[in-house]
Amino acid sequence: MARTLVSNTMVPLTEMAVGDGGIDGGADADVMPSAAQRALVRERHRRPLNRLVRDEKNPSIVIAEIYLPEEVGGWWSRELGLYDEDGELFAVANVPPSYKPVLAEGSGRGQFFRMMLIHKAAGNIVLKIDPAVVVATREYVDEQVTAVRMAVTGDADKRYATKESVAALSLHVDEVHEIAADALPRSGGVVTGIVDISGTSNELLFTDTAQPITVGRFRVVPSNGSLIIDRNTAAKGDFSTYVRVCAIDGNGNMSTPGGVVADLFKTRANVNLPAHNDDGRGFVEFGGDTVIWRLFMNGPTGDLLLNSYNTDGTNRHQPFYIDYVSGKVVFGSRPSFNGATPWDSGNLPNPLTTDGGSLSANRGLSFGVGYGRGALQVSSNGTDSIGGAFVEWDKSRSPALQIDCPWNQAAYMGIRWTQWGTRHLAAIDCYAGGSDATVPYISMHVGGRVNAFTFGGSGTLVAQGDIHAGNGGGILAGNGNVYMSWAGQWLSTYLTGLAGGKAGAGAICQWNTEITEFGGVSTGSSSGQADLPAPYVLVGLRNGFYTHYLRAVQLRNQ
Template sequence: MSEKFYSLLTNIGKAKIANSVGLGTKINFSIMKVGDGGGSYYDPTEDQTDLKNVVWQGNINHVEIDEENPNWINIEVMIPSTVGGFTIREYGAFDEEGNMLGICKCAETYKPVIADGSTKELLLNLVLAISNTSTVSLKVDPTIIFAKKSEVEQLRADINTQLSDMVYQIAGGSATAITLAIKGTLVNGYPITFIASANNGGAATTINGKKLYKPGTTTSPNLISGKAYTVWYKSTGDCFFIKASAEGDADVSHVLATKKFSNDNDTGLTGTMPNNGAVSSTLTNNNQEYTIPAGFHNGLGKIKAIITNLAAAVVKAGTTVGGIVGTFTADATAVAADIISGKTAYVNGNKITGNATIESLGGMNVATGTAISSTDRQTYTTISGSNSGGHYITVTGLAFMPSIIICYYGDTYIGNTVVYTNQSGIIKAFPISSGDTGNWFYTTASPTSITSTGFSIPIGNISTVSNKTYTWIALG
């Protein structure tokens, strides 16, 4: 070829493209190899299948159709700054199967590394003329993304344009026909910020001739001079909506007059609910209710005071309020320990459950239980003067020494009560059963025994009292 530096499709590249057109398959450019030509320039040929001497290879970073020549493919690779120490005279594009599809002879370029005292990134571009560019595709390494300077500059310009629209500019025009300098292209969602220069009073308002609404409505917002606002453009409807900057569903009728608030639809709203101050009402009947009207913001406090006064009157005996006569007194002193366990009472309006026992209430120890009668091993003197064995009951495990013992047989208190005193002055009292004849008043010969933990007492010498269940009560 006459050109000193050039690029061309290899025979394999031509065949691949021909097959892709006929079969409808894609060509995937994948790898770019870089070589030094074996130490000198040479003229690449179409029948080559690889570079003369490869010094580096990497994934292709970018592929695009040339804007001015639609049959040209621009294939780019970026050599990182950390790679180098070699001279570049050739480079070629390979597909994912390892076939070299295009090759370039380039001007000799040295790629330095930091050890050389200089370093740089190097962008290589391989241009191939392909008749059907729609059959070409690219597989890019997702971990490597490079942008050309022109792309970076365009991106910077786009960002600066949009940022300029986000700077709060002073609104021009009038209060209801606002004019703003919009540098970007209005697309759906495009934001613009400004400072209102006049109050619009909530009247219908436009920005650059396009209507301005509250969020999701067709109502104009209330703009206040000197306040900053952000609006966004909606392409369907060709209008602007003010950005919602607060949350809430209260409207002006729910907020006291002259008070400012914001909700889902707007900011800087002014309440209209009248402020009527405190409410006063006297409740004269039991269970009477009073509804606080709108605008009485501290009426609940007044009602609480009425209830407090009523409670104070009720606890004072003899006082009548609204037909209720006071029955509780404020000087009651009973506590749970003053009330029998399991019983309840009200003291100063409070319900109390007792936990006291009979012993704790009266200062007397009480114990109850049952015992089976047994045959006495001793003899004692009966009222008729004869000595014979009798029956007795024995109880142990008491926590005190009894002073009085009452014993009876069956479910009812039966017969005469026998009462006598032992040598210690302790009184024992118990009845006779229905089977006894009443002839057993016991003297000092009785086997009665009283201790600090129990007792043993006679119950008679008739056979009918034997092996019976006796109920006993001991007091101490």
């Protein structure tokens, strides 16, 4: 107001606000306005003016009015503020405390608030009204009806209608009714048929009067073949600044700078998201309240990332990402597979790889293998294999299994067979012999017998028990005796029986073969001779057709 008095400028007044003075109590507290105020103590609601007129009887008085509908309220009213189009407080006043109920509380009422300004520069006040929010008071309607009645009668002093004036008024009312029937309803009602808004620059405005003008005003605008929805952010409500909510082109493609919130989202086409560059775009979000997950492509690298976030937007976890160049999945922490933790270079300090490796001290490998399958298999690497000449065994050949034996005084076990939890069955040791110059040997332990078999480096074999050959046909006993299955006796017994190769005195000889006949000596000749080969002895003669045949056998003692 001071600006108007000093500069003599025009001031468009556009809005009025209602406040409770910062008091939560009832009707026993008042608020005193101050010329130094730049805002209400506590503003409760603001809306465009419903009416702004000069008093007909006193032009220095300007009357500003707003109407609060039934759905607005739930607080006490104690102060009013009148604002110009720049949002600056022009005038402030107090009103008797009054509670404005709201329908949600079980009762409600519409209420007018008026502020009367006594101002010698009232001519500088621009009467600017938004027709979209005007509500006519009963007083205003009565004034307009009286004015129409006077205009029809042609005489302001005549208060009674003539027959002609009634007919003229009836005709005028019919015309107004026809126009009103074709018009859109201002509040409520039903519109049927096609509503065509034509022109080169059309806007359909929606204003939520319960919200500030920078939050609750939207427009729908056709532009370049697209349908656009904007939200006003300008204090004047003229969309000089705005936020683009969405745009739909003629092919049905919709673009929106914000997210899409839906209970169900389906598409039969591809969903192409831009790369995410920390600009609030280009990701698929899950959750949104206290749990937030986002899947997106990193703009600079092209990697596909999965991130979780805290409620303040800070990064919480990055479980994994997929490298665009290599296609590898990189985990931020060690995963768990069905409750099991895999081994990797993080929890296995010296892992065995295809290039080899070694096991740490007091560590080993355990193989669980079923019947018919090998626990350890060594295969050739192309043409390179562990095969080679016998004489190369201690030179350049590679073994399938190599055991380090650094101490000459110790035996090193290469393999052991065990019944778990019961006993050890057998084992093989290698012993250097005590020094670098001694002949090493291999020792096999079986059952409870230590060194049951020993193979020396000079080719010797030492057995703690008998050596059987030919499925038991021959036995080499520990005392050097040999059992001969062909003789049915031990060698010592056989040699004792021979007694130097001769039969003992009084030994009885027995046939060792069947009778064999030799030669033949004619009985009709004056002379003849027949000899027996050794070791046959003559046991008889057979005469056959004037010929004697020698009958002989081989003998054995006992």
